[in-house]
Amino acid sequence: MLQKPIEAKEKDPQQRILGFEEVVLGYSEEEALKEAKRCLQCKNPTCINGCPVGIDIKSFIEFIVQKNYNSGYMKIREKNNFPSICGRVCPAEFQCRKACVLTKKGSIVASGNAINIHLLERFLGQFGMDNNIDVSFEKDKTLEKYKVAVVGSGPAGLSVAGELARAGIKVVIFESLHKSGGVLRYGIPPFRLPEEVLDFEINYLKKLGVEIITNVVVGNSKSLPDLFKEGFSAVFLGLGAGVPYFLNIKGENLCNVYSANEFLTRVNLMSAYKFPQYHTPVNIGQKVVVIGGGNTAMDAARVALRLQKMNNIQTDVTVIYRRTESEMPARTLEIAHAKEEGIKFDFLISPKEFLSDEKGAVKNVLAYHCRLEGKDSSGRPRPVIIESSEFSYDCDMVIIAVGLGANRLLTNVTPNISTDDYGDIIVDENMQTSFKKVFAGGDIVGGEGTVIEAMGMAKKAAISIINQLKSISA
8 A cells, every 4th residue: 555645844833923934844854765765666757747847757756765865956957957946836736746647546636645746856955955066067168159148037037047057158137126036036935935045046057157137127227139239149038927916996006005016025025024124114904804816815915924923913814815715726735824824714705995094094895795607718717796795804904916917118118029918928939039039938928827837938948049049050
């Protein structure tokens, strides 16, 4: 009989809400060995097909069984530049674990039979960090004369930079913010992705020769034609999806109504949770309502609750979502963590209006109850408002987390880059835009997605750029 998966230890909920330390503690060596030995080493490892960057999962797990952690780490690095990051934030239950043969043998991931591939990847990533393993690859001498610009230092930008640098190409990343990392830095709280882990992986790129220039807004301080005039042979756009969507209801401009994007950026990137050590305050309410059902909503709710606790405020955070829990796009793990920490959930709720107090700050959310009826254009159950069901929530802070769209600053001043109706950049099968020698990938191409999906697009773009530059040299 197959042994049950080894679960990773986690910090106690009542302890972890006191600060921003990492919640999931990862595997010890003993735990990693036990979990790795559960792998059947299938002749046809379907898990690999479930990984957007095609990591040789079967091989790296076998290296763990052999206690050859160095080789296991290097095996992951062949396909993935950021094992320590992906092992923490990848939605494995929808990707590699979903494709695990143990899932297909009459069980589902939620029941716990699939190999915890992400935790094994994290184990090797941590081993690489702890031992500062030197990762070097043979470079193509014919490519060393070329220079490529990367706009944006999020998952797609960092990934394409790593692929190109490993091939021997000089890479310069231009980042608009004062720190690199993109959504990995400003969007994901430290209790899910510690800052030192992100810094380690970025420093790995710098060791490969990647140069990162911050505080440069391409499309404002310099244009794409400027980059080519500076000698760059190609440009990759990893702009992400950084413009928050809103509900377009009355009262959204009231004080203490945040977009999740602004709220998390203040807390994560600008260290508002360390105020006054860092000079970025953030307001925190006594009754917080978070609107949305994705991972960003879970992050915002859990951050708000921690800030209440750190400021000696009685914790009171409610997530409202217009569908049911089974339709929530957030990871099951993140929903479970939020519940453990005391966050409340109300389902089948649609906000109607935000009401103001005498000082212009939000004091109530008027809302309707909903029912699900048929399906919308995305194929999901469509929420329908139940007339005469209006009610209200008392609150003094609202965080809106209903998705992000394309930042059009660059594309608006670059008319020869084609975009769709959502402002996302249109690319061909090689990830090349309508602007010759300009490529794109990540959320600016596909809309909001996962870190590993952005990396998969970046890898494809990197291959296209390398092939194009090789054809020039031939």
